[in-house]
Amino acid sequence: MARAIMIQGAGSNVGKSMLVAGLARAYLRRGLSVVPFKPQNMSNNAAVTVDGGEIGRAQALQARASGRPLHSDMNPVLLKPESETGAQVIVQGQRVGTLRAGDFGQEKPRLIAPVMESFGRLCSDADLVLIEGAGSPAEINLRKGDIANMGFAEAAGVPVILVGDIDRGGVIAQIVGTKAVLPPEDAVHIRAFAINKFRGDPSLFDEGLTAIETMTGWPSLGLIPWFDAAWKLPAEDALDLGSRQGGAFKVAVPRLGRIANFDDLDPLAAEPGVSLDIIDRGRPLPGDANLVLLPGSKSTIADLALLRAEGWDIDLTAHIRRGEHVMGLCGGYQMLGQWIDDPDGIEGPAGPVAGLGHLDISTVMRPEKRLAQTRARCRITDTQVNGYEIHLGQTTGPDCARAWLDIDGRYEGAANATGRVRGCYLHGLFASDDFRAAYLAGRGGASDLQFEDGVEETLDALAAHLETHMDLDRLLRLAEEPRA
Template sequence: MTKAIMIQGAGSNVGKSMVVAGLARAFTNRGLRVSPFKPQNMSNNAAVTQDGGEIGRAQALQALAARRAPHTDMNPVLLKPETDTGAQVIVQGQRMTTLRARDYTKAKPQLLKAVLESFDRLCADSELVIVEGAGSPAEINLREGDIANMGFASAAGVSVILVGDIDRGGVIAQIVGTQTILPPEDRALIKGFAINKFRGDVSLFDDGLAEIEQRTGWPSLGVLPWFDEAWRLPAEDVMDIASTPGGNFKVAVPRLSRIANFDDLDPLSSEPNVSVEIIEAGHPLPGDADLVLIPGSKSTIADLAHFRAQGWDIDLKAHVRRGGHVMGICGGYQMLGREIADPDGIEGTAGSVPGLGHLDVTTVMQPEKHLTLTRATYLSTGDSVEGYEIHLGETTGPDCSRAWLRVGGRDEGAASPSGRVRGCYLHGLFSSDAFRAAMLHDLGAQSDLAFNDSVEATLDDLANHIERHMNLELLLELAETPRGYSKS
């Protein structure tokens, strides 16, 4: 009999994604066939799936934790912000439209149908589905038409565990206040609670747990201490991007306003001989950087304007004059060229803008999105490189004759005559250990990190952490067969 349980947060960024990943690995290690599921996600950090779509990066990590291939049913609605008031709407892996926030509310009934279809398919192929909510169910102003939290839980008949974040303070108010503000029918769906991110002696919160249990009537599933190794796992939330001090080799990464697919930074951040420095708006690119890495962007032309507004274009010219190295990935690659043309106004007003001019290439935006898992060859060494492409636009020009990757029968990427400026469309390439080691060696740094092995080891450590501190037997008891679904 398939069961499901939903992890909702008493606030944003309480660690729901990490808890779901840990639970997925823990129950998979117990021999259950587990699937992660998030009805609605909002992120520009997407993963490409084998069935030719895209989902939130957190659900791809949770699938890895469950030892399952990522599938578009694991995150049927993905919102990718393009402006402060509008987002691209991805439904079951494919772009449906771009909507303003006000118009998105009207589309929710149609989207709930797709969400429930995906959920039912996962249930048919799973013994346990672990659902992740979004934000907080206490945002009752968003309850009408909700598909992310209680709206989904109610429609699917899924029990809820509420998770609070003690690190930010006020966790008793988070949990008790959520119960107080919820309508009775939503309140009844919550079967228990857990506390996350505790620092120090957990027993010091025994009285706090007793207060919450007494005031809510909900059982505690445990207090999770702070998990020190969380930084080793790919992050999805742009707010989680942080500089990581390491060795003397410095990679400077300008934080673009619409930065996307920044999981490219994770393998570099894990390198003990590499320091990754995130450059915030208003701060110059450091003069001692060995490599300036311009990441992907959801809105390339807008982020190019943002790049110039910070004076980073001037800093980058100085970096190149000093003999520094530059790499652009996807949107960053497009910015490095001579021109970006958008004749159909896909990113806004139709027209073209000059690029940064460090690569002799031109990009033309096109409506069809390239969305593929990709295996390439690093032409310098012959090493295999695995990654994914997720972009609009085609890039051509003289510097493409110095491609440094080969994908099937075509060349990929471009390089300046000096070879110090390079770009490509392949995300995820730094996860390939041999390529990353060869590239860093060419730039004067050493690598002996097995990145994917370290992610797997960290997921096992996270599962063990959750096994020690969370009552998983009670969680399984509280999980229920979703409404209208049964499987013997």
């Protein structure tokens, strides 16, 4: 039976996901068999697993850091927001329905069984399970029925490390305040703390560490400096998605309200010759963009309405008239067509909605979701692509006759007569170095990057960073065999 330890945060976005990835790679390099686990996640940036399910993108990165294939057990409950008050619920990789936020609390007691089942399977095949919490255990208003933080720690009988974020300020209050608000039966699970994202001279915080240790009774596992290369690793939260200044080739991406699977952008952001410009609301699409990329969306029809409300549809038409290129991926692909029909009201009121009209295709939304890890060949550049499909909807129309991807004899995608407007359902295109290089070269750009090698190097650097600044020996000693 594996030992396990849980990383919880004193607040959201303290760096839990990245710490778990770095710890996984560090302990893998020490010769341990490691597996990541997150009982409950909320994200529209998902990955497709080998067992035909989906998990949060952060767990996909952690699995990679662990040297493991992706499996739905690594994130048994995934919530994918579809509106301000509702989310699609994925259990052990499969969609089970949509719940309003107010109703989710009633469902949580029924979700602990599949969560524990998945956790048990992972524990049977590893030396160490690294568990990531969600949000913060200090949100005691959410404690009843909790499966994400202390509720899981109690059910599984696992120790907890609490992480604070010094970069946002108030880290002493974060850690000490968490101890103050937690009931004693929850606080007892916390065995130590760590401080993340420090900048400057660490000796200046010696008194701060002592104060936290004195007021909580918890030992410190380290003061972790800011990791400069963090941007090179895939982000899970859309709030972390930002522009990146590079070379002369400009890619403009409108920030959709329910943007999904935006890991498609990571290889472009990493390219030295490419500038990635994320266009926030209130800004027009830039007139000097070489490529406008319409990303995936969890709520395609709602994001299409947002795109029109911002005037981006007018900017896109002007961009095409200038002879520049457009790529639509998944939801963005659907938006480029003539119509999107939602007869069952999956995304809102039932009925058809006019698309942008730049591709002669139409999409019908269906409840069945396609989930697949996919290998394809680009018929234009004759390059191989490793990607994944994760979508609702079936797309047909005359422009599908110009499908530009071949997936084992099944043609995928569409293009207009000029070839300057394209779309497809395949995510991960630009992570394939040969395809990305050929695509950029065909539009006057250039590629000077081995993207996947760069991710591996960054994970190794993160592991070395944690080995230097955290007491990983002590952390490992604190891990325990789960009681449940």
